[in-house]
Amino acid sequence: MYGFETVAVTIVATLVFAVLAPIVGCLLAGLDRKISARMQGRVGPPLLQPYYDVRKLMGKENASVNGSEGVYVTCAFVFTLLAGGVFFAGGNLLLSVFLITLSALFFIMAAYCTRSPYAEVGAARETLQVMSYEPMVLLMAVGYFIAAGTFDTAGVFSLDAPVVCTIWGVLIGFLFVLTIKLRKSPFDISMSHHAHQEIVRGVTTEMSGPTLAKVEVMHWCENVLFLAWTALFFVWGNPISLVVAVVVALLVYFLEIFIDNNFARVKWQAMLKGAWIVALVFGGVNIAVLAFI
């Protein structure tokens, strides 16, 4: 079923994703900071500020606490790109989900391997975040399978109506955990964008210079992919649906920025319970209804 052609398409898509996602993600991050600043009554940095930040980090002195940290971060980055490639090649959504999880695990390893107490606190919290969002993300893939009849993302183009019509409960559940995945308050427990909310700097405490630049770019790519997962709910056979999907993704991103600016960080217990309850109530019930009725 999956031959050489699939592999070739995935590789090409990964390369295209590796070029385009950082550009889109960088602009989104810039927009985020600009909108956040306006919400707080400030002017805010230039739109390209995230780009300047990363260029500066790349120019910094190259130092790290050990040899393996950089390797783990690179692995996390590569698997994020692969996950994007699989998704945009029309490939298996479940595989894309698993690749992102693998990337998250490498990121956690990168923090743990430094043996820094602050990074370890961040890594432990990141693990809790993965625990919180993973059930819902898996339910999202399962729900997609039930609604579209296939795990392949290319399957949406042969549908008469977007999958959101049948799995809107799954979408609500997924939007809840999207806040965790985008590292937005109230669930930015392992690594906050905002200063003074953090024990030193969470997962990235020991990362610096070019390694930190890699983490930033990886985060941009992740954001693009997660918004694309959301957009997938709104695509069907009609080409106009692609425009609808992009608009919905942007609206969702705006909603996340709004939430980010209006909620203080919660304790991890609240995040874990909240995410699991929402996953069960919205995702679980939605899927159970579709599966048994």
Next chain:
Amino acid sequence: MSYATKSPWVIHYDASSCNGCDIEVLAALCPGYDVERFGIINTGNPKHADIFLVTGSVNERNIHVVKEIYDQMLEPKVVIACGICACSGGIFHDCYNVIGGVDQAIPVDVYAPGCAVRPEAIIDAVVQGLGILEEKAKALDAKKKEGE
């Protein structure tokens, strides 16, 4: 302008300040002055920071901390002494435990006097520090190329 000057991330350490200068440093970072316009972000992590803002004089107890933070910061980096105590020891200069200004512990690039130092003076000092940061970034680039 190089990228080093377009996103100066700041770390702030209160050596033995009376908190007057600390409040002014934080005031400069608040929406009123909105230094994020210039890409300035307050980080809590020396490994991420480019500019080291020190308030208060250096004494026997904290000189190791000041040195440690400075050592953990990666090149190119700039040190700004905020307030007269950080510049020279100020009114505490002859206290039995006070060593003097921050320059007794680490090399200081810009001095911003005042008691307390005004937010405008801090912003001016940071802007002046950016010039030095750019020079240091260029020197680092040249060194990197030499290494290759």
